[in-house]
Amino acid sequence: MSTVKSKNVNLKECLIICNGRIYKKDLKLTGMYLKPRRATKIIACDGASDFLKTAGITPDVIIGDMDSAKPSTLNYFSKKKVLIRQIKDQNKNDLEKAFLYAISKNIQIVHLIGLTGKRLDHTLNNISILLKFHNKIKFILYEDGFTGYLVTKQYSSVCKPGTIVSLIPLPEANGVKTTGLKYPLRNEKLALGKREGALNVTTGNSFSVTLRKGMLLVLLK
Amino acid sequence: MSTVKSKNVNLKECLIICNGRIYKKDLKLTGMYLKPRRATKIIACDGASDFLKTAGITPDVIIGDMDSAKPSTLNYFSKKKVLIRQIKDQNKNDLEKAFLYAISKNIQIVHLIGLTGKRLDHTLNNISILLKFHNKIKFILYEDGFTGYLVTKQYSSVCKPGTIVSLIPLPEANGVKTTGLKYPLRNEKLALGKREGALNVTTGNSFSVTLRKGMLLVLLK
Numbered sequence: 524m525s526t527v528k529s530k531n532v533n534l535k536e537c538l539i540i541c542n543g544r545i546y547k548k549d550l551k552l553t554g555m556y557l558k559p560r561r562a563t564k565i566i567a568c569d570g571a572s573d574f575l576k577t578a579g580i581t582p583d584v585i586i587g588d589m590d591s592a593k594p595s596t597l598n599y600f601s602k603k604k605v606l607i608r609q610i611k612d613q614n615k616n617d618l619e620k621a622f623l624y625a626i627s628k629n630i631q632i633v634h635l636i637g638l639t640g641k642r643l644d645h646t647l648n649n650i651s652i653l654l655k656f657h658n659k660i661k662f663i664l665y666e667d668g669f670t671g672y673l674v675t676k677q678y679s680s681v682c683k684p685g686t687i688v689s690l691i692p693l694p695e696a697n698g699v700k701t702t703g704l705k706y707p708l709r710n711e712k713l714a715l716g717k718r719e720g721a722l723n724v725t726t727g728n729s730f731s732v733t734l735r736k737g738m739l740l741v742l743l744k
Numbered sequence: 745m746s747t748v749k750s751k752n753v754n755l756k757e758c759l760i761i762c763n764g765r766i767y768k769k770d771l772k773l774t775g776m777y778l779k780p781r782r783a784t785k786i787i788a789c790d791g792a793s794d795f796l797k798t799a800g801i802t803p804d805v806i807i808g809d810m811d812s813a814k815p816s817t818l819n820y821f822s823k824k825k826v827l828i829r830q831i832k833d834q835n836k837n838d839l840e841k842a843f844l845y846a847i848s849k850n851i852q853i854v855h856l857i858g859l860t861g862k863r864l865d866h867t868l869n870n871i872s873i874l875l876k877f878h879n880k881i882k883f884i885l886y887e888d889g890f891t892g893y894l895v896t897k898q899y900s901s902v903c904k905p906g907t908i909v910s911l912i913p914l915p916e917a918n919g920v921k922t923t924g925l926k927y928p929l930r931n932e933k934l935a936l937g938k939r940e941g942a943l944n945v946t947t948g949n950s951f952s953v954t955l956r957k958g959m960l961l962v963l964l965k
Contacts, residue, residue, distance in 0.1 A: 639864045640765075640861050642890070643860045643885075643887050643890065643892070643961075644910035644963045645942070646860070646864070647912045647936075647940075647961070648940050648943070652940075653937075654936055654938075655937050664864075667863065669863070669864065669865070691865060693868075693937075694915035715915060716872055716914075717872075717875075717876065719837070719868075719873075721837070721866070721868070722837070722865065722869070740868070742865045
């Protein structure tokens with residue numbers, strides 16, 4: 524996999540494309556169209572390879588059960604010497620298989636596209652996998668122009684005033700404090716089924732969130 | 745709201761349509777096209793009214809901030825004497841406002857469409873609202889042909905062999921036991937970020953799941 528510079532530290536990055544809803548704008552956000560690309564290596568989860576074929580993008584690896592990719596797609600990419608790793612394992616979904624592959628290649632940052640949006644069970648299953656792997660690999664999630672980060676201590680960002688900021692507890696976050704948001708949080712608790720932190724908005728050119736314990740999915744657009 | 749018979753008990757049912765991805769097949773599953781309809785009363789959350797206008801369906805109530813429905817849609821339904829309840833409250837999302845309205849009308853069963861699939865923050869926010877209201881109102885969730893139930897003790901169903909069954913812990917479920925599934929669970933623990941129970945399948949004409957503690961979202965197709 525390619526090594527790219529990020530904040531003066533050499534980090535290995537890759538792009539994983541799952542078989543949820545895939546937006547072309549997200550490919551742009553990842554830097555896929557930069558020359559050189561941020562992540563020159565691309566891992567497609569099973570049926571996501573159908574999207575890539577249509578989009579004219581060649582992945583480096585296709586990974587999964589191979590129960591959803593079209594045979595014609597697999598045949599097409601096989602001829603292009605794409606590595607096809609069929610792993611049948613009911614206890615792991617395709618995203619988990621892709622994460623394990625990335626970890627085996629010493630990847631430190633994963634850009635994730637198509638994680639959500641098609642089927643609710645797939646979406647929630649993938650969210651569970653993110654929680655499982657969050658301390659093994661760093662990821663950035665892209666969804667319809669939103670970028671997402673799983674945060675356990677603090678996150679801050681420079682961004683335009685009026686940026687949408689959703690703070691989603693997974694499943695809970697204690698001692699949440701924010702700066703730069705229209706609806707500030709001051710040492711508060713968020714928890715699924717109790718209190719959500721979605722649909723906030725930045726007032727200035729930056730915002731920050733810290734938490735004492737737990738986990739937040741921070742989504743920005 | 746209408747009163748309908750269900751298992752020989754008179755239960756008041758309604759249909760809530762949220763502004764996520766809306767599938768026409770789900771409207772059929774709810775019995776919307778039955779005569780008489782199961783739920784003759786329909787509550788649209790804000791921008792979901794745009795879908796209903798296009799589909800030629802008139803809701804009884806449109807509820808929410810009214811920041812996403814097109815003005816032309818609100819004008820169209822206003823002329824049809826549809827009740828438009830604009831409630832501006834940053835601490836409640838549109839689904840929560842619709843639930844509170846339904847509860848105020850003594851509704852006992854809510855059919856839910858369009859809850860998920862567009863934006864991840866909306867999807868997870870709505871899931872949180874389901875958890876918050878699960879002991880106040882009974883609901884059935886519809887998503888692209890799947891039906892979903894929030895289960896705290898037991899659930900069983902007669903269904904075709906090969907039916908997909910996903911058991912999603914929210915956020916965890918202890919002592920989970922199943923019958924009739926290809927990958928049986930025997931007094932096991934499921935938890936987001938640890939172990940998922942998605943993508944199981946029925947082997948015979950029925951299946952059941954019980955749990956000792958916690959919560960499962962059971963999704964079937």
